[in-house]
Amino acid sequence: MRKSLIVYETQYGTSKKVAEICSLIVGTAKMADINAVPANVDTYDNVIFVFGFYGYNTAKKTKEFIRNNKEKLLSKRVAVIGVGISVRDLDRYAEELFVELGRKSDFTAFVQGELIVNKLTVEDKKVLEKFFEKANIPFKDMGHFKKEDACNVAARCAEVLNKPSLVPSREELMLAINEFVRQHNTCALGTGAGEFVRCTPIEYLYLNDAFYFISEGGFKFKAILQNPNVCIAIYNEYTDMQNLKGLQVSGQAEIIPLYSEEYNEVMKVKGLNLKNLSNMPIVLNLFKAKVSKFEFLNSEFRKNGFDAKQVLVISE
Numbered sequence: 001m002r003k004s005l006i007v008y009e010t011q012y013g014t015s016k017k018v019a020e021i022c023s024l025i026v027g028t029a030k031m032a033d034i035n036a037v038p039a040n041v042d043t044y045d046n047v048i049f050v051f052g053f054y055g056y057n058t059a060k061k062t063k064e065f066i067r068n069n070k071e072k073l074l075s076k077r078v079a080v081i082g083v084g085i086s087v088r089d090l091d092r093y094a095e096e097l098f099v100e101l102g103r104k105s106d107f108t109a110f111v112q113g114e115l116i117v118n119k120l121t122v123e124d125k126k127v128l129e130k131f132f133e134k135a136n137i138p139f140k141d142m143g144h145f146k147k148e149d150a151c152n153v154a155a156r157c158a159e160v161l162n163k164p165s166l167v168p169s170r171e172e173l174m175l176a177i178n179e180f181v182r183q184h185n186t187c188a189l190g191t192g193a194g195e196f197v198r199c200t201p202i203e204y205l206y207l208n209d210a211f212y213f214i215s216e217g218g219f220k221f222k223a224i225l226q227n228p229n230v231c232i233a234i235y236n237e238y239t240d241m242q243n244l245k246g247l248q249v250s251g252q253a254e255i256i257p258l259y260s261e262e263y264n265e266v267m268k269v270k271g272l273n274l275k276n277l278s279n280m281p282i283v284l285n286l287f288k289a290k291v292s293k294f295e296f297l298n299s300e301f302r303k304n305g306f307d308a309k310q311v312l313v314i315s316e
């Protein structure tokens with residue numbers, strides 16, 4: 001797994017909050033204040049810089065750090081996450097970091113921070129009072145930091161920075177996934193709608209590139225009927241870190257009409273007699289999950305020179 005160092009430069013703590021969220025979501029990570037960055041940056045594959053906007057003083061120490069570590073940063077993936085009131089300032093402040101870096105970052109994003117007048121230092125208050133008076137803008141609390149925005153930025157950042165770099169061919173990966181899916185017959189099916197979440201252990205049938213589930217009914221349908229997005233986990237019992245195997249499948253659920261052609265085909269493959277089924281006092285429901293993405297963590301990939309975690313996107 002790629003390791004990330006998250007370096008934040010903050011005065012009022014919002015960038016630190018963003019860094020904490022990145023550390024949790026990007027994962028395999030450690031965060032550091034710009035004033036206490038670990039000496040050994042070599043350990044990390046990714047570096048994420050998070051900093052607040054402060055006019056001419058923006059990211060002063062971050063820029064100095066990049067200048068002093070330019071060579072080491074060349075071989076790493078770099079993200080730049082700016083925190084401020086105005087998204088329009090992002091391009092300018094990010095560009096200043098790119099100049100030090102000698103190239104653009106692999107990921108750049110903005111998270112809205114906050115400016116709370118009665119939390120400002122006397123000095124900052126004076127500077128801003130003057131600035132807003134000149135611009136003829138009322139000087140009051142501004143910005144709204146939203147955890148949700150920071151989570152979304154961190155997730156997008158993770159997708160770019162943690163993308164595997166040593167990747168088998170699509171065919172090879174699909175073969176490995178198919179083999180693993182066929183070695184198992186039960187998964188944990190995650191469903192949810194609003195506040196409601198459910199995780200259901202359930203037998204699956206993998207047919208025509210989709211996962212089919214037969215069910216008498218239950219609360220998973222409460223979620224699926226309102227939100228078709230599902231996630232499936234198929235995994236081996238944990239033994240040690242050198243033998244990890246777990247597959248996460250993202251997809252969309254679809255309820256198959258009773259006794260339709262597709263329903264009948266799947267029931268036949270399952271060895272269920274259609275006549276007996278229709279004579280039963282209850283119905284067996286059928287739904288499928290169409291796959292949009294596989295994420296496969298398999299220690300064996302590493303033995304063949306590939307990253308242990310691979311991603312196969314089927315449809316966007």
Ligand SMILES: Cc1cc2nc3c(=O)[nH]c(=O)nc-3n(C[C@H](O)[C@H](O)[C@H](O)COP(=O)(O)O)c2cc1C
Pocket residue numbers: 009010011012013014015016051052053054055083084085086087089112113114115116120124127128
């Ligand atoms: C003196 C001062 C200057 C600022 N300059 C900018 C600016 O140029 N652009 C902007 O969008 N926000 C500006 N802000 C707002 C901060 O970027 C915002 O409060 C941010 O959340 C601070 O991040 P931090 O808590 O990590 O230090 C300024 C705030 C202060 C106090």
